[in-house]
Amino acid sequence: NAGVTQTPKFQVLKTGQSMTLQCAQDMNHEYMSWYRQDPGMGLRLIHYSVGAGITDQGEVPNGYNVSRSTTEDFPLRLLSAAPSQTSVYFCASSRKWGYNQPQHFGDGTRLSIL
C-alpha cells in the first residue's frame, strides 16, 4: 500500500530552469494538495484540487502551476525556478474535500535552487 508517492526526493536546479514535481496516490482520494515547508513558517498551501479537472490556488501560488487530469496524479510545475523557491515540498491527499478529513502526506521533495 504505497499511499502518497512523491518523486524525486531531492533535486538541485539552477535559477531559471523549470521542472515538475510528481505526486501520485493510490487511495482513490478526491482531494490533493501541495505544501511547502520553510524554517519557522510551518506548511503553506500552494495549490489544491478537489477532483480531476478542478484546481485552485492556495496561500502561496505564485511561480507554480498544477493540473489534475486523473484522480491519482497531481504534478506541481515550477515555471522558472528562483532561489526563493528553495524549500521542502509535500504533497497530500484526503478522501474528500472537507474539514474533518485528515490528510495523508508524501515523504517530500527537497528542492534547492542555485
Next chain:
Amino acid sequence: DQQVKQNSPSLSVQEGRISILNCDYTNSMFDYFLWYKKYPAEGPTFLISISSIKDKNEDGRFTVFLNKSAKHLSLHIVPSQPGDSAVYFCAASGSRSNDYKLSFGAGTTVTVRA
C-alpha cells in the same frame, strides 16, 4: 501573518514524564483542529483532532484540549516515550466550504530523553 502559532520551537522532556505542546490561533472562523507528527525525512502523519464543540479529545497517550474563548489548544503526551521524539504541527480549519483549507503552525520539536 500566521494564523496558527506555536511559540515554543522546541521541548525536551524525560522519558515517562508528560509533554505539553501549546498552540494559539487568531482566526475566529477556525473550528476544527488537528495535530500532526513528523519524523525526519518523512511526511507529517495525522495524530489527533478536535472539533470546537468539544473541549477535550483523548486517544491513548495523546489528549488534546481546546479553550475556544482563549483561542488556545494544547497536546498532552502521557507518558512520553523515545519514539515520540519528532516535530509536532498544530493545524486548523473552518467547517464551511470556503474555510476548509488547513493553516499550520511552525512546529515544535520534541526530544524525549532516556
